[in-house]
Amino acid sequence: MKRHIRSGIMALWLAICCMVTVSAFSESKLMVVSDLHYLDPSLFPDRDLFVRALQGGDGKITQYGKELLSALYQEILAEQPDALIVTGDLTFNGEKKSHTALAEWFGTVEAAGVPVWVIPGNHDINTPSPLSFTSGNYQLTEPVTPEAFAEIYADFLMPGEAGFSYAAGISSDLWVVMTDVSWYQDQAQTFGAFTDGHAEWLEETLKRALCQDIRVVTATHHSLLPHTRFAQESFLMFGHEKMAALARRYGVKLNLSGHLHIQHIAQEDGLSDAALGAFCIWPHRFALVTLGDDGTLTYDAAALHDRFLPEGFQEMSREWFAGIARNKLTVSLPGTGEENALMADYAARFNLAYFSGTYRKEDAAWKADPAYALWKKNQDSSFWQYMELVMNEETGDNLHLECVLPH
Numbered sequence: 013m014k015r016h017i018r019s020g021i022m023a024l025w026l027a028i029c030c031m032v033t034v035s036a037f038s039e040s041k042l043m044v045v046s047d048l049h050y051l052d053p054s055l056f057p058d059r060d061l062f063v064r065a066l067q068g069g070d071g072k073i074t075q076y077g078k079e080l081l082s083a084l085y086q087e088i089l090a091e092q093p094d095a096l097i098v099t100g101d102l103t104f105n106g107e108k109k110s111h112t113a114l115a116e117w118f119g120t121v122e123a124a125g126v127p128v129w130v131i132p133g134n135h136d137i138n139t140p141s142p143l144s145f146t147s148g149n150y151q152l153t154e155p156v157t158p159e160a161f162a163e164i165y166a167d168f169l170m171p172g173e174a175g176f177s178y179a180a181g182i183s184s185d186l187w188v189v190m191t192d193v194s195w196y197q198d199q200a201q202t203f204g205a206f207t208d209g210h211a212e213w214l215e216e217t218l219k220r221a222l223c224q225d226i227r228v229v230t231a232t233h234h235s236l237l238p239h240t241r242f243a244q245e246s247f248l249m250f251g252h253e254k255m256a257a258l259a260r261r262y263g264v265k266l267n268l269s270g271h272l273h274i275q276h277i278a279q280e281d282g283l284s285d286a287a288l289g290a291f292c293i294w295p296h297r298f299a300l301v302t303l304g305d306d307g308t309l310t311y312d313a314a315a316l317h318d319r320f321l322p323e324g325f326q327e328m329s330r331e332w333f334a335g336i337a338r339n340k341l342t343v344s345l346p347g348t349g350e351e352n353a354l355m356a357d358y359a360a361r362f363n364l365a366y367f368s369g370t371y372r373k374e375d376a377a378w379k380a381d382p383a384y385a386l387w388k389k390n391q392d393s394s395f396w397q398y399m400e401l402v403m404n405e406e407t408g409d410n411l412h413l414e415c416v417l418p419h
């Protein structure tokens with residue numbers, strides 16, 4: 013009898029060993045969000061003033077920051093990811109109050125069982141104009157220094173090197189290597205830079221991962237690969253070739269970034285940089301990255317679901333973003349009233365499609381639209397030049413990506 017029990021235990025042990033051998037990796041799911049640009053409502057008691065400022069902006073709908081965070085929290089509960097990765101531009105413009113409120117919200121996410129890992133963006137530390145909107149006036153509020161940032165987000169980053177760079181352990185065999193390339197030592201700059209210090213730290217980190225058979229996904233605020241030819245110098249980090257070379261040498265297949273505010277996936281020589289659309293603009297993107305036990309990685313860009321938002325919110329937010337583009341253009345259009353309305357509407361639709369990652373140059377309807385012909389007569393306009401650049405770029409699938417991570 014004892015022998016039967018012992019052989020049964022032996023068979024079970026062998027079965028477990030086989031399972032371990034077949035399942036080379038643990039399965040993981042990451043949720044990614046970028047460019048929240050949160051402004052704590054206590055900083056805009058004059059809501060009308062703030063809304064007017066946003067109307068002259070780039071589509072952010074930050075006056076509804078609370079509603080957006082509440083919907084994101086519901087998404088997190090529904091998805092139950094192994095971690096929430098936040099790739100910078102946490103706040104509207106670096107206000108200390110916004111940071112502390114956001115850190116408190118991250119605390120509620122962690123209390124729900126989901127670890128949160130953050131890096132700063134160019135709007136977070138030592139910013140020159142962290143404003144509040146009070147009684148008809150813009151007023152400067154307290155910014156954060158790197159030291160204050162470290163203190164506020166102590167639970168959501170690890171003591172690192174090269175700025176706030178560190179390896180976030182997601183599972184026993186997966187790290188997200190958070191690489192802080194933002195430039196804020198004296199005063200925040202728009203650009204990002206991968207310096208020799210970053211290179212030394214990253215190579216050491218990637219070597220450690222390789223030795224321990226740990227898979228790596230990297231994360232930055234600025235782009236690692238070229239995405240678009242317009243305004244590239246402020247989006248693509250300086251030294252990007254160095255970081256990309258290291259990533260390729262150590263088998264990294266995917267970098268998660270933000271900053272562009274455009275949902276766009278760039279690919280070059282086996283390496284992908286998935287720039288996540290800004291959370292603060294329609295359609296309020298987040299991404300899910302799933303890693304299978306066979307080494308497959310899947311990236312899917314999603315948008316906040318209607319069921320987690322106030323009724324009609326997504327449609328209202330789409331119209332807000334479209335309206336900003338229309339209003340900016342209408343003042344400078346030279347045609348008749350009817351023509352101008354067609355052109356402004358076309359530009360707004362084009363912008364929505366491009367920013368949400370759904371524009372495809374193969375879609376013949378864009379050039380067949382009568383408004384396209386009207387724009388063609390206005391080739392000196394900055395919108396035409398922007399549209400021509402975009403239309404001449406290759407477009408792939410900007411929402412979905414699959415690759416296999418090496419052993």
Ligand SMILES: [Fe+2]
Nearest residue numbers: 047101271290
């Ligand atoms: Fe941003």
